[in-house]
Amino acid sequence: MERKIETKCIHLLEDEEEYIHYGAISYPIYQTATYAHLGVGKSSGYDYSRLQNPTKEHLEKVVASLENGTDAFAFSSGMAAISLLMELFKPGDHIIAESDLYGGSIRLFHNVSAKNGITFSHIDCFKENIGDFITPATKAIYIETPTNPMMNVTDISAVAEITRKYNLILIVDNTFMSPYFQNPLDLGADIVVHSGTKYLSGHNDTLAGFLVTKRADIAEKFAFLIKTTGAGLSPFDSWLVLRGIKTLGVRMEKSQENAIKIAHWLKKQKVVKKVIYTGLPEHSGYEIMKKQARGFGGMLTFQLESKEFALSILKKVRMIKFAESLGGVETLITYPTTQTHADVPQEIREKNGITESTLRLSVGIENADDLIYELEKVFEETERELSGRKKS
Numbered sequence: 290m291e292r293k294i295e296t297k298c299i300h301l302l303e304d305e306e307e308y309i310h311y312g313a314i315s316y317p318i319y320q321t322a323t324y325a326h327l328g329v330g331k332s333s334g335y336d337y338s339r340l341q342n343p344t345k346e347h348l349e350k351v352v353a354s355l356e357n358g359t360d361a362f363a364f365s366s367g368m369a370a371i372s373l374l375m376e377l378f379k380p381g382d383h384i385i386a387e388s389d390l391y392g393g394s395i396r397l398f399h400n401v402s403a404k405n406g407i408t409f410s411h412i413d414c415f416k417e418n419i420g421d422f423i424t425p426a427t428k429a430i431y432i433e434t435p436t437n438p439m440m441n442v443t444d445i446s447a448v449a450e451i452t453r454k455y456n457l458i459l460i461v462d463n464t465f466m467s468p469y470f471q472n473p474l475d476l477g478a479d480i481v482v483h484s485g486t487k488y489l490s491g492h493n494d495t496l497a498g499f500l501v502t503k504r505a506d507i508a509e510k511f512a513f514l515i516k517t518t519g520a521g522l523s524p525f526d527s528w529l530v531l532r533g534i535k536t537l538g539v540r541m542e543k544s545q546e547n548a549i550k551i552a553h554w555l556k557k558q559k560v561v562k563k564v565i566y567t568g569l570p571e572h573s574g575y576e577i578m579k580k581q582a583r584g585f586g587g588m589l590t591f592q593l594e595s596k597e598f599a600l601s602i603l604k605k606v607r608m609i610k611f612a613e614s615l616g617g618v619e620t621l622i623t624y625p626t627t628q629t630h631a632d633v634p635q636e637i638r639e640k641n642g643i644t645e646s647t648l649r650l651s652v653g654i655e656n657a658d659d660l661i662y663e664l665e666k667v668f669e670e671t672e673r674e675l676s677g678r679k680k681s
C-alpha cells in the first residue's frame with residue numbers, strides 16, 4: 290500500500306531496511322565540511338559538504354518523497370534555489386511567468402536574469418491565453434498557484450498540456466500549498482520550487498529552499514550547478530527543516546481550519562470590502578483547487594474600506610505579528626504594497642489588484658477564537674478612532 294503523506298513526513302521507507310546511526314530516531318547532524326578518503330581513488334561517496342552531506346541528503350530524500358519526485362536539492366533559501374534554477378537558461382531565452390509572482394522572484398528576474406539576457410513575459414495565467422505569448426525563444430513557463438498575495442489559481446494540468454506540446458519546461462512554485470496539499474509533478478510540472486522557510490520548516494526559525502524534479506536530465510544539471518555554485522543548505526539548517534516537516538500534516542490541517550473560520554468572520558465585517566480565500570466557493574479558482582489540490586491552505590488576503598483602516602490594523606495587532614513571511618505556527622499579517630511586493634513596479638501591482646488597503650494573513654495554528662478575538666478588538670478600536678477623527 291502506498292503510504293499517505295502524513296506518514297511520509299515522518300518516515301523514509303528506505304531507512305527502515307537497515308539498522309543505522311545507532312537507532313537514533315532523530316537524524317544525526319553531520320556537522321562536517323570534509324570527509325577522510327578510504328584510499329587513493331576510494332571515496333565513501335562523501336568528499337566535501339558543498340557536494341554531499343548526509344543530513345542534507347536525508348532531507349532531500351524526504352522532500353523528493355513528499356513531492357513524488359526522484360530528486361530534490363536543498364538550498365540556503367528559496368531565492369538561492371530560484372537563482373540556481375535560472376542557470377538552466379542562456380542569453381536569448383524567453384520565459385513566460387505568472388504576473389502575480391512572489392516579489393523576490395520578480396526582482397530576481399528583472400534585475401539579475403534580465404542582465405544575463407533572459408527575457409520575460411508576465412501574464413495572468415488564469416485569464417490570458419498562454420499560447421499567444423510563446424515564441425521560438427520560449428523555454429519555460431513559471432507559475433505559482435495560488436499566487437501571492439492575490440490567490441489567483443492556475444490549472445496546472447492545462448498548462449502542462451501546453452508545455453508538453455511546445456517542449457517547454459513547466460516550473461511551479463508550490464510554497465503556498467506545500468506538498469501536503471498539492472503535488473505539481475503529478476500534474477505534469479517538470480520542476481517544483483519551494484521556499485522551505487515557509488510551511489516545510491514551519492516555525493519561522495530558518496531559511497531554506499528546494500528544487501524537486503523527476504526528470505533525470507534536469508536533476509543532473511542541478512547537481513552540477515550546486516556543486517559549482519555552492520548555495521547548498523547547511524547540516525544544522527537541514528536538520529531544522531527535517532524536524533519541521535515531521536509536523537507538516539497537523540500544521541497544514543490546523544492552519545486551514547483556522548483560515549476558513551477567519552475568512553467567514555472577515556466576510557461579515559462591514560469594513561472588509563473583499564475576502565480572497567481559495568476555500569470560499571465564490572473564489573474564481575475554487576473548482577480548480579478542488580480538482581488539483583487536497584486542500585485550500587492557510588493563506589488569505591482581504592481588502593479594507595480604506596488605506597487608513599489597513600494601516601491601523603497593522604499598528605494595533607499584538608499577538609498577531611506585523612511581519613513578512615508566512616507558513617509558520619505564528620499568525621503573521623503583511624502589507625504587500627510596502628513589504629513583499631515593494632519592488633514590483635506600481636503598474637503591475639495595481640494591475641494585479643494589490644492596493645494600499647490590501648492585507649495578507651498567514652494563519653498560524655493558535656486557537657481560532659483567540660485570533661478572531663484579537664481581530665475583533667483591533668477592528669473595534671480602529672473604527673472608534675477613525676470615526677472620532679471624522680467628527681472632530
Ligand SMILES: *Cc1c(COP(=O)(O)O)cnc(C)c1O
Binds near residue numbers: 368393464
Ligand atoms: C518566500 C518565498 C520565496 C523566497 O524564499 P526565501 O526562502 O525567502 O528565499 C519564493 N517563493 C514564494 C512563493 C515565497 O513565499
